[in-house]
Amino acid sequence: MSEEEQKRRLEVVEICAGAGGQSLGLHLAGFKHKLAVELDQTAADTLRNNLSEREEDWDDDTVRVGDVADPSVWNPEDYKGVDLLAGGVPCPPFSVAGKQLGANDERDLFAWAVELCGTVQPKALLLENVRGLSANRFTGYRQHVLDRLYEHKYIGRWELLHAADYGVSQLRPRFVLVALQEEYAEYFKWPEKHTTKPPTVGELLADLMSDRNWEGAEEWVRKANDIAPTIVGGSKKHGGADLGPSRAKKAWSDLHVDAWGIADEPPGPGFKPSPRTKGEEVKGPKLTIEMVARIQGWYGKDYKWEFSGKKTSQYRQIGNAFPPPVAKAVGEAIASALRKEHKQTLFEHENQVFDPVYKILKKESEKKVRRYLDAEKIAGLLEREGTRLSLAEVEQRLVHLGHDFELESTERKSGAIAYRLGEFKAFLGQDDHQRHELFSQHRTRIS
Structure with missing residues (x-):
C-alpha cells in the first residue's frame, strides 16, 4: 500500500445513524x-450540524432523512466499494425489555443491512446492537447472518463489548458484528481494553454538579462512587426522559441520583431532594442533558456535540x-485492518457455527430431495459430526428457529414431529414483505 493510500481518510456509509455517537467515534478514528441516513428529523439535524463543522469538503446532502430501506432516500449502488458500511440498526427486535420478535419485528433491519454487502460491497461492515441479540433465542438468526456474509466472501465475527472497558463510566454492553473482505480479515484485531477503570459518576460529574454552587455537591461526589447503569433512551412508542x-432506577438511587426525570439545570443553593410520592425515598438530584451525554461518552474537547x-x-x-x-476504538481497529498494518491470526477463514441444528436443517434444505428431520434424527446427525445435544436441547433450538424461519412440519406414524427449514422471515429487501405495511402504519412511533 502506497504512502498516499495510507494517509487517505477512509470513507464510510452509515445507516440508522441516530444523533451521531457512532458517527463521531468513526470520525475520530x-x-x-x-453518506449518513437517519429516520428521525431531529436526530438528523444534530448529525448534520455537528458533522458539517468537523468534516472537510462537507456536502449538505451527505445526511439524508427517511427510511433507510426506501430506494427514494438513497441508492446503495451509488456507494459500491466504500471502505466501511456501518450502522446502529434498531434494537427493539432483540431487546430483553421488549418482546424479542426478531425477524418478525418491522423495525428489524439487521439482516437487511447484511444483504447490503452484496450490493455495496464495502471493504468492511460494522453493525452494533443490544446484548439481547447474543442470547440463545437468536443463535439461528446469527448463524444465518454469518452464512450470508460468508457467501458474499466476508469473514464475520461477533463480540460483546462493554463500554466501561473503553473509558465510558457506564455499564453498557453492546453486541458488535465486524465483517471484512477476506483480503483484510487477517489484519483485524478487536480493540484492546483500557487498563484503568473509568471515573465514577461522582468524579465524572463533579464540576457540573457544583456548577450552581450547590452546598451538597462535594458530599454527593463521594456517594456517587460507582459507574452508571445502562442509560435507556426509550422510544417514541415507550419511554420518556x-x-x-424500575431496576435501573434502583441502581441510580444507589448512586444518589433521582432517575425519575431529567433536570433543566444542576441543583443550586439550598437544594434538597424531594420525593414524587409520599413515602418514596429520593437520595439525590436529577441529572441534566449535559450530564447524561457525558456519561454516554461525550466527554472532552474531541467529543463536543450539540443536540x-x-x-x-x-x-x-x-x-x-x-x-x-x-465506536472510535472499533473504528480504529477496522481502519488498521483496511490499511493492512498488523497481520493477525484471530480471524480464521472458515465460518463459525453458532447453531448446529440450523446448520443441519440448512444443509438438508439445499439437497435436491429435502427430507423432514425429527429431533432424534437431528441429534444423531450432530453426534456423527462431533456435537452432542440432548433431545430437549434440539427441541428448544427448533422452537427458537420457528420464530425467525418458516419451519415446515409433518407428523410421523410414531407421533414424532419432523421439520424442514423454510424461508427466513426477516426483511431482506423484498417488495412484498409485511415490513412495508407495518412500517407505514407505525412510522410515527418508530425511532
Whole structure:
C-alpha cells in the first residue's frame, strides 16, 4: 500500500445513524462520511450540524432523512466499494425489555443491512446492537447472518463489548458484528481494553454538579462512587426522559441520583431532594442533558456535540447512541485492518457455527430431495459430526428457529414431529414483505 493510500481518510456509509455517537467515534478514528441516513428529523439535524463543522469538503446532502430501506432516500449502488458500511440498526427486535420478535419485528433491519454487502460491497461492515441479540433465542438468526456474509466472501465475527472497558463510566454492553473482505480479515484485531477503570459518576460529574454552587455537591461526589447503569433512551412508542425501568432506577438511587426525570439545570443553593410520592425515598438530584451525554461518552474537547430538539428528544438521542469512545476504538481497529498494518491470526477463514441444528436443517434444505428431520434424527446427525445435544436441547433450538424461519412440519406414524427449514422471515429487501405495511402504519412511533 502506497504512502498516499495510507494517509487517505477512509470513507464510510452509515445507516440508522441516530444523533451521531457512532458517527463521531468513526470520525475520530479517521473516517469521513460519504453518506449518513437517519429516520428521525431531529436526530438528523444534530448529525448534520455537528458533522458539517468537523468534516472537510462537507456536502449538505451527505445526511439524508427517511427510511433507510426506501430506494427514494438513497441508492446503495451509488456507494459500491466504500471502505466501511456501518450502522446502529434498531434494537427493539432483540431487546430483553421488549418482546424479542426478531425477524418478525418491522423495525428489524439487521439482516437487511447484511444483504447490503452484496450490493455495496464495502471493504468492511460494522453493525452494533443490544446484548439481547447474543442470547440463545437468536443463535439461528446469527448463524444465518454469518452464512450470508460468508457467501458474499466476508469473514464475520461477533463480540460483546462493554463500554466501561473503553473509558465510558457506564455499564453498557453492546453486541458488535465486524465483517471484512477476506483480503483484510487477517489484519483485524478487536480493540484492546483500557487498563484503568473509568471515573465514577461522582468524579465524572463533579464540576457540573457544583456548577450552581450547590452546598451538597462535594458530599454527593463521594456517594456517587460507582459507574452508571445502562442509560435507556426509550422510544417514541415507550419511554420518556427518565433513566429507565424500575431496576435501573434502583441502581441510580444507589448512586444518589433521582432517575425519575431529567433536570433543566444542576441543583443550586439550598437544594434538597424531594420525593414524587409520599413515602418514596429520593437520595439525590436529577441529572441534566449535559450530564447524561457525558456519561454516554461525550466527554472532552474531541467529543463536543450539540443536540437539536427539546429535552425529551435530546435525551432519547443520547440514550440510544453507541458511545463515541467505543465506536472510535472499533473504528480504529477496522481502519488498521483496511490499511493492512498488523497481520493477525484471530480471524480464521472458515465460518463459525453458532447453531448446529440450523446448520443441519440448512444443509438438508439445499439437497435436491429435502427430507423432514425429527429431533432424534437431528441429534444423531450432530453426534456423527462431533456435537452432542440432548433431545430437549434440539427441541428448544427448533422452537427458537420457528420464530425467525418458516419451519415446515409433518407428523410421523410414531407421533414424532419432523421439520424442514423454510424461508427466513426477516426483511431482506423484498417488495412484498409485511415490513412495508407495518412500517407505514407505525412510522410515527418508530425511532
